[in-house]
Amino acid sequence: MNKKYSLKILYSPIFFGIITGSLAVLAQPLLKIYPPQAYGICTVCHARDLVNWLSNLVFSRNFESAEVASNLPLLTTIGIITGSFLSSKFNSEYKLVKIENPIKMFFLGIIISIFGLLIMSCPTRLFLRFSFGDPFSFIAILGLFLGIFLGVLVLKRSI
Numbered sequence: 074m075n076k077k078y079s080l081k082i083l084y085s086p087i088f089f090g091i092i093t094g095s096l097a098v099l100a101q102p103l104l105k106i107y108p109p110q111a112y113g114i115c116t117v118c119h120a121r122d123l124v125n126w127l128s129n130l131v132f133s134r135n136f137e138s139a140e141v142a143s144n145l146p147l148l149t150t151i152g153i154i155t156g157s158f159l160s161s162k163f164n165s166e167y168k169l170v171k172i173e174n175p176i177k178m179f180f181l182g183i184i185i186s187i188f189g190l191l192i193m194s195c196p197t198r199l200f201l202r203f204s205f206g207d208p209f210s211f212i213a214i215l216g217l218f219l220g221i222f223l224g225v226l227v228l229k230r231s232i
Contacts, residue, residue, distance in 0.1 A: 115195035117186050119149040188220065 082088055122142035128134050141147065161167035172178055189195065196217055202210035 114149055114153075115189075115198055116150045116153060117189035117195060118198070119147040120186075121190060122147045123150060 118139070119142075122138040123146050125136035125138040126142050126146045128136050129138075139147075158167070196214075199210050199213050199217065203214060
């Protein structure tokens, strides 16, 4: 095997996905972490759990969050943002994108997050819940596709 090809494999997203997935599976029994079924990597749910964990810690509240986030904060969202930023800087791909209306985009992001929480989180989790036999996830998947279709129509008209 060529050394250049082996280095290319080591830096591929598939390799890191396999390593990360394997470490996540090993972390459950070693650290006694038992997340709920079909709790994937979701920036909406993990951000909610991080905010709830911080609120519970700082204000002594009892906001509900996933079992895995009850003792330790879920830093997935922060890790994804930091990792993607550092990766783009490291590979010289980082550039600012000028958008026409940043306030509109900010509120659209909030709306997407709210609807993400309403449909039981991310699409990956929806499909995992559907594979577990949850009938409500099928309805949510239909709503997800309808929302994507309507969102594309709205964006096509505004661009």
